[in-house]
Amino acid sequence: MIVGIIGSGGREHAICNKIRESPKTSKIYCIPGNAGTSRIAENVDIKLDDFKLIKDFCLNNRIELLIVGPEQPLVDGIVDYFNDTKIKVFGPNKLASQLEGSKIFTKKICKKYKIPTANFRIFETLEDTINFLYTANYPTVIKADGLAAGKGVYICKSYEEGLIAAKEIFGGKFGSAKSILIEEFLVGEEMSYFILCDGKNYQFIGTAQDHKRVGEGDKGKNTGGMGCYSPSRLLSPELAEKINLKIIKPTLKAINELGSEYKGFLYIGLMVKNTDPYLVEFNVRMGDPECQTILPLLENDFIEVLISCCDGNLKKQVIKLNNKKSICIVLCAKGYPENYKKNTELKNLENLSLKHNEYLFHAGTKLENNKIIATGGRVLNFVSLSENFKNSRDDVIKLINDLNWDNGFFRKDIGHKVID
Numbered sequence: 001m002i003v004g005i006i007g008s009g010g011r012e013h014a015i016c017n018k019i020r021e022s023p024k025t026s027k028i029y030c031i032p033g034n035a036g037t038s039r040i041a042e043n044v045d046i047k048l049d050d051f052k053l054i055k056d057f058c059l060n061n062r063i064e065l066l067i068v069g070p071e072q073p074l075v076d077g078i079v080d081y082f083n084d085t086k087i088k089v090f091g092p093n094k095l096a097s098q099l100e101g102s103k104i105f106t107k108k109i110c111k112k113y114k115i116p117t118a119n120f121r122i123f124e125t126l127e128d129t130i131n132f133l134y135t136a137n138y139p140t141v142i143k144a145d146g147l148a149a150g151k152g153v154y155i156c157k158s159y160e161e162g163l164i165a166a167k168e169i170f171g172g173k174f175g176s177a178k179s180i181l182i183e184e185f186l187v188g189e190e191m192s193y194f195i196l197c198d199g200k201n202y203q204f205i206g207t208a209q210d211h212k213r214v215g216e217g218d219k220g221k222n223t224g225g226m227g228c229y230s231p232s233r234l235l236s237p238e239l240a241e242k243i244n245l246k247i248i249k250p251t252l253k254a255i256n257e258l259g260s261e262y263k264g265f266l267y268i269g270l271m272v273k274n275t276d277p278y279l280v281e282f283n284v285r286m287g288d289p290e291c292q293t294i295l296p297l298l299e300n301d302f303i304e305v306l307i308s309c310c311d312g313n314l315k316k317q318v319i320k321l322n323n324k325k326s327i328c329i330v331l332c333a334k335g336y337p338e339n340y341k342k343n344t345e346l347k348n349l350e351n352l353s354l355k356h357n358e359y360l361f362h363a364g365t366k367l368e369n370n371k372i373i374a375t376g377g378r379v380l381n382f383v384s385l386s387e388n389f390k391n392s393r394d395d396v397i398k399l400i401n402d403l404n405w406d407n408g409f410f411r412k413d414i415g416h417k418v419i420d
Helices: 010-020 051-060 071-075 103-113 126-135 159-170 237-257 290-297 302-311 389-403
Strands: 002-007 027-032 065-068 088-090 120-123 140-144 153-156 180-184 189-198 202-215 219-230 263-273 276-283 325-333 358-362 365-368 371-374 378-386
Touching: 002 010, 002 051, 010 027, 010 290, 010 302, 010 358, 010 378, 027 051, 065 302, 088 302, 103 120, 103 180, 103 237, 103 276, 120 126, 126 159, 126 180, 140 159, 153 159, 159 180, 189 237, 189 290, 189 302, 202 237, 202 290, 219 290, 219 378, 237 263, 237 276, 263 302, 290 325, 290 358, 290 378, 325 389, 358 389, 378 389
Parallel strands: 002 027, 002 065, 065 088
Antiparallel strands: 120 180, 140 153, 140 180, 189 202, 189 263, 202 219, 219 325, 263 276, 325 378, 358 378, 365 371
16 A cells, blocks of 8 residues: 655654554655655655645555644645545544634533533633733633644733733734633643544544653743653543543534544543543644654554544454553754754764664654754654653663764653652
């Protein structure tokens, strides 16, 4: 089978690596890919918003399965754009993708279907927002409505911080803003819960806990993710039943009643408070770096699983995850998530010796004149699986230290709640 993967990050490299394991895979194209994917697939330099060029390439190169990694093409309707072809596209359509594309869309579903989530208010002007912030309880959570690369969420401890958040959102920091979402601050522990859907049925494919804050001890600015571990320590049969009954089933029902269906990955971001789950957010794709952490645990033929989702036959699959402990640590460029130096060379990568159950996924890299160049803020993802989280983290830190990249930094405390 000829497979195409859309995206250029660590998530897409991890998907590419897992797809390559299947004997059903004959060729992989990554659009546009990165330096890591170039070693195991053919990179194709097409911009993610050029749907026509992507479609033409897929048709001309007989791609049979197209996997959409990032959220933006999904929200923009790339799945719908391929409806007039025979190519199987893995991912939700434009309407279903609004679960991530609009936080207000999701909150309205929560209200209608009584899905547990934080109490919220929606405002359409900066003036109304400011008036509310005068009397709000703090801390409070302020969110940009649309996509914001994981950074459009502010936890505000005072009116002054709330004012800054509101002005930045309405000022266009995350694109044109017609409305803003303000939520109560939930106290609990976070957990990410992942499922695969085929339009009718769904199956569990893992849990994880990521670390969004840039600094040790989960302090500092929000990032796209500094690291992650899987499985979550919170998961239990009782909690899983509540998540299914109170959150997943009502949400999929809502999408069906809107005249659509949900196919693809669904990431359920939760806050668990006193053993009860509250929805924080949905992502309509695998998380990053959660994907890099979970996929190495998957024992199924990944191609078979994805095809079964596209064909509505997921019920025939039995998802199997091994019981090892997985940790991913992200190596970032110094200065991330603010100003950081780009286009620096990554030396010594070829000299790294990866053991069994150790993985290196590229994120912000490109291949230039046979040199690997760092192009993004999050550059490399190091992953290790072992019998316990501490061993996994120790193995990853050793690999990063062996690389000894002068322009990089990383958090040494990923997984501190399950280790330290």
